[in-house]
Amino acid sequence: MRAAVWLPLFDELADPLVVARLAATAEEAGWDGLFVWDQLWWREPIQAVADPWITLAAVACATERLRIGPMVTPVARRRPVKLLKEAATLDALSQGRLTLGVGLGSDRFAGEYSRTGEIIDDRVRAEQLDESLAILKAGWSGEPVVHRGQHYLVDDVRFLPRPAQGQVPIWVAGFPGNLKPIRRAAQYDGFFPVNLSSADELAAATGRLREVFGSEALPEGYDVVVALEPGMDARAFEEAGATWGLTDLDPASMRLSDVQALVADGPQWS
Secondary structure (H helix, E strand, C coil): CEEEEEECCEHHHCCHHHHHHHHHHHHHHCCCEEEECCCCCCCCCCCCECCHHHHHHHHHHHCCCCEEEECCEEHHHCCHHHHHHHHHHHHHHCCCCECEEEECCCCCCCCCCHHHCCCCCHHHHHHHHHHHHHHHHHHHCCCCEEEECCCCEEEEECCCCCCCCCCCCEEEEECCCCHHHHHHHCCCCEEEECCCCCHHHHHHHHHHHHHHHCCCCCCCCCEEEEEECCCCCCHHHHHCCCCEEEECCCCCCCCHHHHHHHHHHCCCCC
């Protein structure tokens, strides 16, 4: 199982240069990836919040090997053609190291939707997510995109240059007990079950994934991503199907010095 640092870009970590230096340390220490939260603001006591895409550009320039990406981007909060171009450009800058984490997001943590006039209906945002992902995949192909959906319009536009990888891998987040996000995740490159309570819950989710795929095993190269608290025994999660483990840090108690030490110590599971 590969290991990644997963950072809320809050307060002391709201400085892209600080995160870029952490990324360089992570690469030297043997971590496989570095992913960041995508938030506009957060509840108290958090004050400062950085933009993930600008921060990831700094990380891309400071590293050569780490897989990087937002984990996760609430896609319904972004215009799909803008996200398409941002992802393609960051993938080129990182020389093909971007993974795009996507999900519905939630208004309940910080009111990021209701306080800016965004749609808060999960059903509508799921429709927007599915349309956006279709536009991303079509746009990254390099062929003209014609999309006339319920929420978005793209009228015969070709988006170049393509990502360095051709298609940017997409990991879909969702609650492990819900079948709809599992079905959505099966259409892409990975599943990130959020708010996992146990390895048994992960095993049940991967079992549902296998049912959707109609196979006794997940496809070659398909990723299952879990957030694990530092020091947690990851073996049961790996046995349940996890291929990536992300450090689960508490933003309310997180201190830069502790994160620096954690990163410098290297992966706790591999």
